[in-house]
Amino acid sequence: MTAFDTKELVTTSERNTLRYNTGFGEVALRDDRLLSFPSGLLGLPICTVFGLSRMPQSDESPLLLLQSVNDPSITFLSADPSVLGLRYSDEDRKKAIKEVGFNPKDTQMLVILTLYQDGEAGYLTANMRAPILIDSAQRVGRQHVLSNKDYSTQQKI
Template sequence: MKANTIRFGELEVNPETILTFPRGLLGLENCTRFKLLHNVEKDAPVVFFLQSLDDPAVTFSVVNPAQFGINYEFVLSDEETDLLQSVEPSDLAVALMVYMPMGANTAKDEAGGGISANINGPLVLNLGKKLGLQKVLVGPQFDITLRDQGS
């Protein structure tokens, strides 16, 4: 199938690779079908793009939180486990949506640079079944700013 996107132009998408978020994402409940894309660049952190197939303007940058030393421990409800069609933690992956705050400086050595992430809404993915959900974590509200500290 073909999908038109604002960020990537026209994409050819194999229907078997579509990730379905049955409940959508927080604030975007009508966006339920996504394609996970990536750009492989040498020596660059692995960033994936979660492109909505329901709204061509909706794209998120997502990362594996473990690559930044963030390890999640939370319990899925029975409803969430059913939605993901899995009870085995080994079947699931966690992804974190990241963004560059408006007005942020992209230079790594200047104040205001860096990528921010609201870690209270990770994505939980069953890549084998092509299912996902956004897990809203209740508790302390905080953001993490990720900065390249250089070598």
Template sequence: MKISSPVVGEVEVSPERVITFPAGLPGFEACRQFALLHPEGSEAPKLFMLQSLDEPEVAFTVTTPDIFGLNYEFTLNDSEVDDLQLTDPADATLLVIVRRDADNPVHANVMAPLVINTATRRGLQKIIGKVDTSVTLKAIG
């Protein structure tokens, strides 16, 4: 399928790159289909674009939590496991949404990581009430 986005331009997205968020994302509940994109030719990208296929103007910059020195440990409830169709914990991967301000600091939403089942390509945003960790920030790029 071909998408046209004001953020990434015109891109061909193969069906196996589509990630379904059954409940959408908080504040973007109508956006349920996304593609995870990265720059062409980048063998080990640090930043990715999570592009909505439902609303082309919606896109999020995401990265893995280890870029910030984060190591998450939390439990998914039965409903979340069902939504993800998760049968093997090794299939779960985490991403965090990041943004960059005009003066260039990078901010990560560490309280609401994205959990994606890589086997079924289903995801959800896990809202965490409390983080029991120390955060060490590392530079991106």
């Protein structure tokens, strides 16, 4: 499987752009590239519209920002797990896509990342247990809890 292709999902144009100041810098989201999350995210059912953005001032970073449009104070660091050296089994991936009802050809998976500070050093963890699935053709996303308990909610990267 190849890395997540963000060309169609990540915003780049200035036309009809929403701007947000995040803890990572300013992000611009084109309104025709927003993603609908009908059920919201776990614990955030009212956040139903998000945009994906590259990290500000870093087009080369594999990390993405998942920005809530409903609540501008909510921004998640995210990434395609494969660019982080993480992987889902084909069986678990297929099962998750089937359970959310997406077309496998149009579905991408992202993981939400958490940055921890441990003294002067920091580290990232990935929530592998509840990935974000995005149907790029329909521009719909869902966070899905996998039934396989072998995946951690805090997989150290």
